[in-house]
Amino acid sequence: MIIRTLCFIVVLLLASGLPAEEGRQVLSVNYPPDGTIMEFGIISISLSVPKGSADSIRILINDREKLKLVPDREVECFSVPLTVGVNRINITAEKEKSVAGNISLNVFRRSDLESLYKNPPPGFQKDYFHMKNREQCVACHVLKPAAADKKPVSVSAFPAEKLRRGDMPAADSTCYSCHKSLVSYPFTHGPSAVWSCLSCHDPAASPTYAVRKPDTKVCFGCHIEQKEKWERRKYFHGPFTIGNCTICHSPHASDNPSNLHKPIWDLCNNCHMDKGSGRHIVAAVGGSYFHPTSGKRDPLRKDKELSCVSCHDPHASDSPRLWRLNVGSGFELCRKCHAD
Ligand code: HEC
Ligand code: HEC
Ligand code: HEC
Ligand code: HEC
Ligand code: HEC
Ligand code: HEC
Ligand code: HEC
Ligand code: HEC
Secondary structure, eight states: OHHHHHHHHHHHHHHTTOOOOTTOOOOEEEEOOTTEEEOSSEEEEEEEOOTTSOSEEEEEETTEEEEEEOOOSSEEEEEEEOOSEEEEEEEEEEETTEEEEEEEEEEEEOOTTOGGGSSOOTTOBOOOGGGSOOHHHHTTSOOSOOGGGSOOOOSTTOOHHHHHTTOOOOOOOSTHHHHGGGGOSSEEOHHHHTTOGGGTOOTTSSSTTOOOSSTHHHHHHHOHHHHHHHHTSSEEOHHHHTTOGGGTBOSSEESSGGGBSSOHHHHHHHHOTTSTTOHHHHGGGOTTOOOOOSSSBOTTSTTSBOOHHHHBOSSEESSTTOBOTTOSSHHHHHHHHOOO
16 A cells, blocks of 8 residues: 555656656647648648646747747647748757757758759658648648638729738638638738638649649639730740749738739849849940849839839730830830930
């Protein structure tokens, strides 16, 4: 009896708050698996943290702290930002100032715009979240899409002004509970702003929610005015010709007007590296002039900065140099801004 009581006390002591040893594991990661490939700038993480096992959890990415939280549920879910390339995610749980658990995993964020990061290093693979059952998640989240995930969205009747004032519609969407950070940027694309995710994502596709390719098949479904305007022109921009709209535009949201992945100047220079100097604009004139391509006001669009699209249409044009402003020669182009 005495021995039994002693054993009981020892077990109790062990279970309740003896200082944790280095490396003892209280954490487990429900999502993501190690070695996943991601496309976008944010990854979702779901952790199991037994009650009382940790006072705080710190998330470091490539040695920089991205988030610190005080766990108050057995399952903690959150999102953290990713940079392009390999992201080494380190998750540390602390209990009474010592390490109670530590997990590291690597995620690769690829990008079509950065040639260095187009292809993942060996060992990384895509883990299609919605191709598996995810019973663990269904305990608290709804995964089966609902009618509200596909709303009628019309470009002409879209209440852009209302949304710009930050008046987002109530999130009756299934997707919202997990993907809410997808639209947490200053510029949000119409259908994503109203959580009409199934306007583009097909639940019956394989992989689940895949979007039809090329992009024009979905984009021109709503942007009929642009389709008619652009397809009537004689010359098309390289990425436009192959229907790759999302190499420049995020279908969800971004930091830049027109939901562009980068500010216009950076976006264009990404693929036309020698054009930023503006030398090409005045090369034909001879001499050693450089023409500004940024940092000045656009004389024809007073509210915008001079940039590559002051002279070029990123989609289509009747000039082989993709000039906008409906001009037929370089000289005519100059005259639009320099009347003299
Ligand atoms: C025990 C209940 C529970 C389980 C199980 C659970 N979640 Fe969550 N999850 C929540 C709650 C509650 C929130 C809202 C948290 C908040 O808003 O602070 C949430 C939020 C999220 C978010 C949004 C985080 C953010 O801030 O952007 C994602 C992503 C998520 N969960 C993914 C998952 C995945 C994936 C699984 C399965 C591996 C899962 N969850 C399992 C309860 C749970
Ligand atoms: C339980 C949480 C949860 C819910 C609810 C959810 N998703 Fe996801 N989804 C995820 C996670 C986690 C990923 C992996 C990528 C990431 O971390 O964001 C993902 C990935 C995706 C992908 C990329 C392809 C894939 O399978 O990895 C698409 C597209 C997607 N979700 C669309 C949707 C849409 C549309 C809805 C609503 C009908 C939805 N999701 C609801 C958690 C969720
Ligand atoms: C205008 C069309 C469009 C709308 C609306 C849209 N998406 Fe997407 N989404 C895409 C395209 C295109 C991709 C790129 C993947 C592909 O080509 O299959 C994508 C990719 C994703 C991914 C994968 C990101 C990754 O890292 O791989 C997630 C998650 C996602 N969408 C969730 C959503 C959610 C949630 C909504 C609703 C708020 C939504 N999408 C609305 C077109 C759209
Ligand atoms: C379901 C309909 C729908 C689909 C599909 C759709 N869009 Fe849109 N798009 C809209 C709406 C609505 C707006 C908001 C119009 C406004 O702001 O007045 C918008 C706005 C835009 C804008 C910003 C326009 C501006 O003046 O700033 C761009 C860029 C854009 N969409 C590109 C795309 C691309 C690229 C695709 C394909 C990946 C796409 N859209 C697919 C409905 C759609
Ligand atoms: C090379 C990059 C690039 C590609 C590819 C591209 N866009 Fe754009 N798009 C832009 C830029 C830059 C703007 C902003 C132009 C401005 O401010 O004058 C824009 C503006 C828009 C707008 C706003 C309204 C308008 O008429 O200008 C829509 C809608 C749009 N794009 C849709 C599309 C669709 C649909 C596709 C695919 C067929 C596409 N874009 C392909 C760069 C691109
Ligand atoms: C994803 C890569 C990519 C991006 C981003 C991009 N372009 Fe292009 N661009 C191309 C390709 C590919 C071609 C066609 C091949 C060629 O002629 O160089 C092209 C051709 C052009 C041409 C016509 C060249 C000729 O034949 O006279 C112009 C002008 C141009 N781009 C301007 C722009 C502007 C302005 C932007 C930014 C809004 C931009 N590009 C962004 C890939 C890109
Ligand atoms: C002030 C007007 C103007 C601006 C701003 C401008 N361009 Fe041009 N661009 C031209 C003219 C004019 C030509 C024709 C040059 C020739 O044929 O000698 C041209 C030609 C081009 C070509 C194709 C011909 C070649 O030389 O390869 C590309 C690609 C191009 N520009 C990209 C850009 C990019 C990227 C930017 C922004 C960094 C930009 N342009 C800014 C006027 C402009
Ligand atoms: C979209 C408007 C626009 C077009 C088109 C344009 N420019 Fe310019 N240009 C500007 C702006 C803005 C400046 C900067 C003026 C300043 O410094 O305030 C500038 C400056 C110049 C300068 C430098 C001299 C000065 O006034 O500071 C020269 C030379 C020049 N442009 C030549 C040309 C030539 C040649 C063409 C045709 C190939 C052309 N520009 C087309 C907007 C334009």
